Amino acid sequence: MPARNILVINCGSSSIKFALVNEAHSQFTLSGIAECLGHHDAVLQWQRGGEKDSLMIPNADHRAALSQLLPLVQGAAGGKLHGIGHRVVHGGERFTRAQRIDAAVLEAIRATAPLAPLHNPANLLGIEAALKLYPNLPQVAVFDTAFHQTLPEHAYRYALPEALYRQHGVRRYGFHGTSHRYVSHRAADMAGLSSGDSSWLSAHLGNGCSTCAIVNGQSRDTSMGLTPLEGLAMGTRSGDVDPNLHSHLARTLGWNLERIERLLNHESGLLGLSGLSNDMRSLEQARDQGHAGATLAIEVFCYRLAKSLAAMSCALPQLDGLIFTGGIGENSPLVRSKTVAHLKLLGLSLDKEANARCIRGVAGAIQSYGHPRVLVVPTNEERQIALDTLALLDG
Incomplete structure (x- = not known):
């Protein structure tokens, strides 16, 4: 089977970081950022190999930026894009691992937004835009919080009345889980x-x-x-x-x-x-x-x-x-x-x-x-x- 290509998207409120990852290569095939989205000076910047380039996309929103990005991704992937992975900051207690995105997953991310009001709505913007542009492509949500769902209760509970936890989800969730998981696996490999x-x-x-x-x-x-x-x-x-x-x-x-x-x-x-x-x-x-x-x-x-x-x-x-x-x-x-x-x-x-x-x-x-x-x-x-x-x- 030929090596597969995955587009990774990390959306902020006015930016999209992206990387095209080929499973057989350690270096990204294509990477970059669309920033200042929604403003006149919105710009798409990317790097492919040793070459850097940019394109002004005045007043572009997330969907417009992704539509400009698509030809670059398809060209770098040789027309063979196999899926999209989305970084989602907060998965609450619902998600202990990555999930294929469907209507139920979208609704759960939306419901968790009060726990991450600066992040989850922005992540959703990117997911919804990508689903409209690539409706037939498999898309996956990877949650920053998922890795920490193995914390024991004595580590994740606050010393607060139980109702705040049971009814409102007030507990410790943790973040940067994708990074901590990646580097701990790499460290183990390095140490034998x-x-x-x-x-x-x-x-x-x-x-x-x-x-x-x-x-x-x-x-x-x-x-x-x-x-x-x-x-x-x-x-x-x-x-x-x-x-x-x-x-x-x-x-x-x-x-x-x-x-x-x-x-x-x-x-x-x-x-x-x-x-x-x-x-x-x-x-x-x-x-x-x-x-x-x-x-x-x-x-x-x-x-x-x-x-x-x-x-x-x-x-x-x-x-x-x-x-x-x-x-x-x-x-x-x-x-x-x-x-x-x-x-x-x-x-x-x-x-x-x-x-x-x-x-x-x-x-x-x-x-x-x-x-x-x-x-x-x-x-x-x-x-x-x-x-x-x-x-x-x-x-």
């Missing part, structure tokens, strides 16, 4: 271990950040909760704060819920601490030049990350390794070294040269000789979504 018989701590670090405890290929705990705001300090998200902060800000500053949510989701984290940027690369440069805010932001980020990893270790029977992944995890030797320096009780220590070498897609072991395994593993959520899509087609 079975993913079904190994235990890992995983740190997915980008603009959004989360940690995960993975035992025998299953998530046992994770740092994000009901929403992606819980847990680590992130690019613009605060992560954990005193739950009574809302009341304090409402009483003392007169802020309403919308203002407080904007603060915690868009004005905090690295950006809020530094007063400068949510980009770790910019902050590292500013730190080198003596910027106090950037220095503090990095210190808080790394300390909070180490605390979370130490907490996740409670869910492991043993530690076969710590994984760093995501844009920051794969490219910041500074963050990795500062984080590991806080984890001496776990026996972790880094080899300075190996740590410096693992950037820009270079994977590898970075621990000092004789110390527990620490790996840099580039994530590939698009490939995992394509693999999940192919698995459903085969089933």
